[in-house]
Amino acid sequence: MSKKPLILVCNDDGITAPGLRMLISVMNEIGDVVVVAPDNPQSGMGHAITINTTLKCNPVTIDEGPQLEYSCSGTPADCVKMAVSEILNKKPDICVSGINHGSNASLNVIYSGTMSAAVEAGIEGVPAVGFSLLNYKWDANFDACRGFVKTITKNILKQKLPEGIVLNVNIPNLKEEEIKGIKVCRQAHGNWKEKFEKRVSPQGEDYYWLTGKFVNLDQGEDTDIWALENGYVSVVPVKFDMTAHHYIQKLNNWDL
Amino acid sequence: MSKKPLILVCNDDGITAPGLRMLISVMNEIGDVVVVAPDNPQSGMGHAITINTTLKCNPVTIDEGPQLEYSCSGTPADCVKMAVSEILNKKPDICVSGINHGSNASLNVIYSGTMSAAVEAGIEGVPAVGFSLLNYKWDANFDACRGFVKTITKNILKQKLPEGIVLNVNIPNLKEEEIKGIKVCRQAHGNWKEKFEKRVSPQGEDYYWLTGKFVNLDQGEDTDIWALENGYVSVVPVKFDMTAHHYIQKLNNWDL
Numbered sequence: 001m002s003k004k005p006l007i008l009v010c011n012d013d014g015i016t017a018p019g020l021r022m023l024i025s026v027m028n029e030i031g032d033v034v035v036v037a038p039d040n041p042q043s044g045m046g047h048a049i050t051i052n053t054t055l056k057c058n059p060v061t062i063d064e065g066p067q068l069e070y071s072c073s074g075t076p077a078d079c080v081k082m083a084v085s086e087i088l089n090k091k092p093d094i095c096v097s098g099i100n101h102g103s104n105a106s107l108n109v110i111y112s113g114t115m116s117a118a119v120e121a122g123i124e125g126v127p128a129v130g131f132s133l134l135n136y137k138w139d140a141n142f143d144a145c146r147g148f149v150k151t152i153t154k155n156i157l158k159q160k161l162p163e164g165i166v167l168n169v170n171i172p173n174l175k176e177e178e179i180k181g182i183k184v185c186r187q188a189h190g191n192w193k194e195k196f197e198k199r200v201s202p203q204g205e206d207y208y209w210l211t212g213k214f215v216n217l218d219q220g221e222d223t224d225i226w227a228l229e230n231g232y233v234s235v236v237p238v239k240f241d242m243t244a245h246h247y248i249q250k251l252n253n254w255d256l
Numbered sequence: 257m258s259k260k261p262l263i264l265v266c267n268d269d270g271i272t273a274p275g276l277r278m279l280i281s282v283m284n285e286i287g288d289v290v291v292v293a294p295d296n297p298q299s300g301m302g303h304a305i306t307i308n309t310t311l312k313c314n315p316v317t318i319d320e321g322p323q324l325e326y327s328c329s330g331t332p333a334d335c336v337k338m339a340v341s342e343i344l345n346k347k348p349d350i351c352v353s354g355i356n357h358g359s360n361a362s363l364n365v366i367y368s369g370t371m372s373a374a375v376e377a378g379i380e381g382v383p384a385v386g387f388s389l390l391n392y393k394w395d396a397n398f399d400a401c402r403g404f405v406k407t408i409t410k411n412i413l414k415q416k417l418p419e420g421i422v423l424n425v426n427i428p429n430l431k432e433e434e435i436k437g438i439k440v441c442r443q444a445h446g447n448w449k450e451k452f453e454k455r456v457s458p459q460g461e462d463y464y465w466l467t468g469k470f471v472n473l474d475q476g477e478d479t480d481i482w483a484l485e486n487g488y489v490s491v492v493p494v495k496f497d498m499t500a501h502h503y504i505q506k507l508n509n510w511d512l
Contacts, residue, residue, distance in 0.1 A: 047302030054463040182512040186499040239500035243442040244493040256438040
């Protein structure tokens with residue numbers, strides 16, 4: 001039996017996405033790789049799961065690597081559930097998600113399908129990390145990610161992660177030699193200023209495209225946004241206990 | 257001009273859901289109500305947003321109440337974005353989401369479309385709360401919710417909520433006189449034990465239904481699960497800074 005770690009790979013851009021293919025090639029150097037990824041893009045799916053309809057999941061071959069691959073009709077969270085419950089016959093040593101085409105820094109963690117796969121793995125008790133490159137293009141160059149992805153993955157395998165914590169890693173869109181290093185950060189406070197672009201269909205019906213611009217509302221130098229703007233890879237420990245513990249005492253003074 | 261509060265109402269079960277209709281009827285007693293809700297059920301959608309396709313949003317009349325209503329083709333988070341950016345000409349005083357048909361206690365907050373609407377409103381700087389009844393049935397009886405929903409909504413309007421915090425309220429499936437009161441709680445630690453039920457289509461293809469059972473892993477008596485099992489309405493303050501702040505120092509000792 002292999003002593004190499006069992007690595008589950010997922011993403012949200014779909015099984016053919018170049019970011020995923022790069023991630024698989026790095027993971028093949030570290031362990032035994034099983035890929036369970038959506039059969040179509042699932043960006044912005046947040047932590048959606050498929051409960052009112054059915055799922056399909058079938059083995060596929062996309063390239064000539066040693067990894068096993070499955071294409072799944074569901075969301076990133078579905079893919080992880082499917083992998084852990086149905087496909088793998090033991091718990092993976094790590095789940096890596098990505099490499100996402102585009103930032104998942106700051107508030108984007110909430111909308112991110114990439115991070116929902118990592119969080120779902122964390123919920124299942126699997127150490128997990130989501131990787132994202134700050135370049136939305138399909139043909140983005142992921143070369144500079146390779147070393148950082150490998151370093152962080154090996155650290156997780158060695159150090160483990162405590163229950164309830166996964167990592168959100170974002171990589172600036174720079175050449176490898178321009179990246180200054182890795183910084184552990186907190187999630188910057190920011191939001192999206194939305195604009196709905198209203199159009200009229202050929203049938204005369206109004207419809208909308210959601211557009212918007214991310215606004216950083218945080219001047220701290222310990223945030224992921226600061227790190228990325230200053231040429232660092234950002235690593236944020238993310239938890240899925242969403243309780244605002246510090247506010248419980250205050251709420252107890254309400255007239256409830 | 258009306259001095260009554262402007263109340264945005266949303267949900268994830270869709271604009272015709274009985275839980276939403278009950279919530280509207282309670283809110284009509286408190287303020288001026290605008291409803292922006294999905295045109296079809298969006299349960300389990302997590303914090304999904306619609307970025308790769310278009311949205312429709314149109315005024316509708318469902319019943320004879322004074323509220324204004326819009327039916328939207330998107331997710332709960334889309335509905336809130338649409339309301340705040342396009343439909344309302346001032347920021348609402350509160351956003352209430354629900355009443356969900358089924359529990360959003362413990363980890364369910366992560367998968368919940370109901371809570372994603374509340375969180376999205378919180379991100380937009382609107383005080384917000386999600387209400388859920390522990391009864392999944394479409395014809396659930398929401399009568400016992402009425403008083404608790406009113407009390408909590410009025411408290412939020414009076415006390416406000418700090419930036420970055422929204423409330424997750426769950427109501428046990430009991431008669432009003434059987435409910436012992438309201439308890440402020442933390443999110444219980446638990447997870448879902450999934451089971452994929454495999455079937456074969458008439459065309460001979462394998463497909464799956466996601467099923468599962470929630471498992472409470474938390475013995476604490478300060479959790480939402482404990483409160484609900486003991487006959488209380490649970491109120492959990494939820495935050496959307498997902499940083500595990502306490503773990504940053506530890507990560508700085510890694511070999512990154």
